[in-house]
Structures are given as structure tokens and as C-alpha cells.
Amino acid sequence: MASKSGLVAAVFTSLAVAQKYPPDAVDKLGIDALPNLREWLAKNPQGNCTLETAVRRKEWGDLSTTERKAYTDAVLCLQSKPALTSHQAPGAKSRFDDYIVVHIQQTPRNHGSTFFLPWHRMYIAHYENALRTECGYTGYQPYWNWGRYAHDPASSPLFNGDPYSMSGNGAPVPHTGIPFRSAPPPFNIMPPGSGGGCVTTGPFANMSVNIGPIAPSLTLPEIPANPQADGLGYNPRCLRRDLNIHSAAVTTTNYTYDLITQNKEIYWFQTVMEGQFDQGKYGVHSGGHYTVSGDPAGDFYVSPGDPVFWLHHANIDRIWWIWQLQDLERRLVEVSMTKTMLNKPPSENGTLEDMNNLGVLAGDVTTRELMSTMGGWGGRLCYIYE
Ligand SMILES: *[C@@H]1O[C@H](CO)[C@@H](O)[C@H](O)[C@H]1NC(C)=O
Ligand SMILES: *[C@@H]1O[C@H](CO)[C@@H](O)[C@H](O)[C@H]1NC(C)=O
Ligand SMILES: *[C@@H]1O[C@H](CO)[C@@H](O)[C@H](O)[C@H]1NC(C)=O
Ligand SMILES: *[C@@H]1O[C@H](CO)[C@@H](O)[C@H](O)[C@H]1NC(C)=O
Numbered sequence: 001m002a003s004k005s006g007l008v009a010a011v012f013t014s015l016a017v018a019q020k021y022p023p024d025a026v027d028k029l030g031i032d033a034l035p036n037l038r039e040w041l042a043k044n045p046q047g048n049c050t051l052e053t054a055v056r057r058k059e060w061g062d063l064s065t066t067e068r069k070a071y072t073d074a075v076l077c078l079q080s081k082p083a084l085t086s087h088q089a090p091g092a093k094s095r096f097d098d099y100i101v102v103h104i105q106q107t108p109r110n111h112g113s114t115f116f117l118p119w120h121r122m123y124i125a126h127y128e129n130a131l132r133t134e135c136g137y138t139g140y141q142p143y144w145n146w147g148r149y150a151h152d153p154a155s156s157p158l159f160n161g162d163p164y165s166m167s168g169n170g171a172p173v174p175h176t177g178i179p180f181r182s183a184p185p186p187f188n189i190m191p192p193g194s195g196g197g198c199v200t201t202g203p204f205a206n207m208s209v210n211i212g213p214i215a216p217s218l219t220l221p222e223i224p225a226n227p228q229a230d231g232l233g234y235n236p237r238c239l240r241r242d243l244n245i246h247s248a249a250v251t252t253t254n255y256t257y258d259l260i261t262q263n264k265e266i267y268w269f270q271t272v273m274e275g276q277f278d279q280g281k282y283g284v285h286s287g288g289h290y291t292v293s294g295d296p297a298g299d300f301y302v303s304p305g306d307p308v309f310w311l312h313h314a315n316i317d318r319i320w321w322i323w324q325l326q327d328l329e330r331r332l333v334e335v336s337m338t339k340t341m342l343n344k345p346p347s348e349n350g351t352l353e354d355m356n357n358l359g360v361l362a363g364d365v366t367t368r369e370l371m372s373t374m375g376g377w378g379g380r381l382c383y384i385y386e
Contacts, residue, residue: 021059021145021148026253026260026319027145029261030318030322033322034325036325036326037051037328038051047375047379048382049375049382057141057142057314058140058386059142059148060143060166060311061156061157061158063139065163070137071131071139072204073137074132074135075096075203076203077134078135079095079207081096083097083098084098084360085097085101085102085359088232089211089232091228091235092232094210095134096307099123099361100304100305102359102360103301104212104230104302106359109340109341111300111341112341112342113339113341114335114339114349115354116274117316118356119370121370122358122362122370124313125380126362128141129380140383142314143385144314147251147255148253150248150291153248154168159241159243163202165201166308166311167203167205167239168200170198170200170239170240172195173197175192175220178190178217178247178290178293178298180277182277183277184279187277187282191244193246194244195294197240199239199240207238209236209296209302210236212235212301213296214299214301215299215301216299216302217290217293218242218298223295231301231302239294239296240294241294243291243292244291244292244293247282247286247288247291249287250282250283255287256319259272259323260319260323260326261326265336266336267337270336273319288312289312317373321373321384322385332371333371335350335351335354335367336349352366353368365377
């Protein structure tokens with residue numbers, strides 16, 4: 001057993017050796033709070049899930065090129081396996097598409113509601129497990145620390161378009177900005193990004209987007225409407241991106257640091273994270289989505305159809321995890337908001353006993369089971385972020 005200081009030192013050492021990016025202020029909030037987690041585990045043992053056995057999810061830029069390629073190969077593999085949801089969605093052509101179908105079906109339930117954070121935690125863990133068990137991936141779900149690259153996402157290891165990236169920007173095409181209908185001017189329109197065309201570089205250059213669009217941020221005559229009103233019909237087209245530095249500007253380390261340290265209640269933490277559009281504040285959640293933008297990354301419903309969605313939402317999960325670490329006794333049992341998006345239509349307050357599910361992919365799991373990354377979901381969750 002490593003001692004408390006031994007573990008912290010080991011984490012520091014591995015960061016120092018592996019990272020060309022020194023820990024930023026948000027990373028440090030996590031690292032400095034690991035002793036809290038060790039103390040909590042001493043009081044609340046989680047069987048075989050300990051700080052030593054827990055999986056470590058890593059930042060994309062800290063993975064080796066071999067590890068990055070193993071990840072994108074596994075995603076391409078998932079895109080080649082037959083769908084389980086085609087009876088519900090004719091557009092679903094692969095196991096990768098199954099996850100988009102589930103997201104579309106549950107979008108109004110799982111955003112701006114009590115389910116936002118726990119449901120996405122379950123969703124990512126299920127996807128990570130599919131990559132491992134169905135596609136032979138031996139790593140874990142990487143995340144995208146937005147703040148590292150917010151000054152220039154296009155040159156980041158995620159989006160530089162090399163064979164070890166998540167593919168690059170779309171080719172530049174003229175297009176309008178991103179509408180935010182509930183925001184006051186000048187925030188009701190975000191200036192357009194630098195792409196908009198098809199992605200032609202990196203591992204996902206040839207990928208087919210099959211489902212949607214439903215609520216796109218990018219509209220071009222070349223993007224056909226879906227043949228079905230619910231967006232689940234088959235509509236094959238290229239992956240488009242529109243990297244946007246205006247959106248990236250609200251995902252700096254400062255924004256995330258303030259989000260974690262200045263919001264002591266889950267209601268405010270989640271509200272500031274998801275955005276306060278009526279005040280012209282986009283929040284880091286929208287900020288990350290619209291940094292990529294395009295089709296389908298900028299589509300509220302279909303966004304998981306851009307493979308980088310999963311790295312973005314892993315970071316959302318990481319920021320929640322770091323926030324929870326600051327006060328575990330309270331924040332592992334704190335939920336808020338109601339069961340419908342922005343309480344429309346009006347609904348009951350959320351509780352720890354509410355059920356989360358992934359449609360045909362996974363049955364009911366209580367929110368209580370999804371609050372802790374250490375031993376939650378009957379032991380299926382056992383991870384930390386480094
Ligand atoms: C702990 O045990 C459970 C049930 O046997 C297993 O599914 C899980 O992978 C184990 N976790 C670790 C970290 O060993
Ligand atoms: C995309 O398809 C073209 C034509 O089939 C092929 O030459 C190219 O290698 C493919 N690129 C990737 C990244 O799969
Ligand atoms: C981040 O915060 C530091 C300390 O408050 C400040 O000096 C710096 O200008 C901020 N950077 C940005 C990009 O807001
Ligand atoms: C729901 O939560 C709000 C905010 O915490 C609280 O004011 C309200 O009384 C709760 N409603 C019910 C029915 O418990």
C-alpha cells in the first residue's frame with residue numbers, strides 16, 4: 001500500500017514524466033484534493049475499488065501517439081459493428097450510432113435537469129466499456145482539458161489533423177454565426193468559426209454521419225434535411241467541423257477554475273456550467289461543444305455523432321469529479337433541479353432515487369449509484385482522472 005503522501009507523489013511524478021503540459025490551476029485542484037478521497041475511502045470502503053486499483057482516465061495530450069491511435073482505432077471499430085437500435089432508428093448503421101440514438105431520445109430529459117451530470121457519467125462509462133469489450137481497446141476514456149488549447153484549438157493534439165489526432169477542422173466555407181436565441185444582443189449570435197466544410201484529415205476523414213440533423217448550429221444547402229421528422233432516418237453525409245475560437249474563449253482554465261471554486265451548491269455549479277444564456281453567459285459545457293461546432297458536433301441532439309463529444313463530456317465529468325472532491329460528504333449526495341429541461345413542462349424535484357437508463361443499451365440505475373466514480377453502479381465505476 002502506498003502511503004498518502006506516496007500516492008500524491010506518485011501522481012505528481014507520473015504527471016511530471018508523461019506531461020509536456022504542466023498541471024494547470026484546475027488540475028491542481030484535483031491533485032490537492034486526492035487526500036480527501038483517500039480519507040473518504042477509509043471511512044467508506046468500496047470493496048476492491050481503491051485509489052490503487054482505480055482506472056486513471058487521461059488527457060488526450062498526455063497519451064502517447066500509440067495510445068491515441070488505439071483509441072481512434074477502437075472508435076472506428078465501433079463504427080463498423082452492426083447497430084442494435086435500427087428497429088427504432090433506420091439511420092442507425094453501427095454500434096457507434098446506437099449511442100447517438102439514445103442521446104437523441106433522451107435529450108430533453110438529460111439537459112438542464114437533475115439528470116445532466118449522473119446520466120452523462122453513466123453514458124460515458126457504457127461507451128468506454130463498449131470500446132473495451134467489443135473492440136479490444138485496452139485503454140480508458142480520454143478527456144479534453146479545454147483550457148490547455150483554448151487559445152488555439154486548431155493546433156492542439158486533438159484537432160491538428162495528424163494521424164494521432166481526433167481529426168482536424170473542416171475546410172473553410174462561407175457561413176453564418178451560431179444563433180443563441182435566448183441570449184440578449186450581442187450574445188444572441190456567436191461569430192462563425194474558421195471551417196464549416198467536410199473533415200478531410202486524421203482518423204475520421206472518411207467517416208459517415210448517418211443520423212440527424214435535428215437542431216444544427218451550422219446550416220448549409222449541402223447538409224440535407226433528415227428524411228424523418230424525428231431525425232432518426234438514414235441521412236449519410238460527411239463529418240463537418242467549424243473550430244471556433246470565440247467559443248473556446250469561454251473554456252479557459254480561469255473559467256473552469258472559477259466554476260469549481262465559486263459555486264458551492266450543485267444548483268449553481270450546474271447552472272453556471274450549462275450556461276446562463278439570458279445573461280449572455282455560455283458556460284463551459286456549451287463552450288466546449290461550440291468550439292468544435294459544425295455537423296453534428298454543434299447539434300444539441302446529435303452531438304455524440306462527432307467522436308470528440310466523448311472527450312468533451314469526459315471533461316465535464318472530470319470537472320464535476322474535481323468539484324465533488326472539494327467536499328465529498330456533501331457533494332456525493334447533492335442533487336438539484338427538476339426532472340425536465342429548465343423545468344419545462346413543470347416537474348418534481350430530482351432525488352437520489354431517480355432512475356437513469358440508456359434505452360435498449362442499459363437498464364435503470366439510480367442517480368445515487370452514479371454519484372461516486374469510486375465503486376458506483378455496482379462497482380462498474382472505479383476511476384479517477386489524472
Ligand atoms: C471489482 O469487482 C467487480 C465484481 O467482481 C468487478 O466487476 C470489477 O471490475 C472489480 N474492479 C476492480 C477495480 O478490480
Ligand atoms: C479515406 O478514403 C480514401 C479513399 O478510399 C483512402 O484513400 C484514405 O486512405 C482514407 N482515409 C482514412 C483516414 O481512412
Ligand atoms: C486568469 O486569471 C489570472 C489571475 O486572476 C489573470 O492574471 C489572468 O489574466 C486571467 N486570464 C484570463 C485569460 O482571463
Ligand atoms: C424543489 O426545490 C426547490 C429548490 O430547492 C425548493 O424551493 C422547493 O420547495 C422544492 N419543491 C418541492 C416540492 O420539494
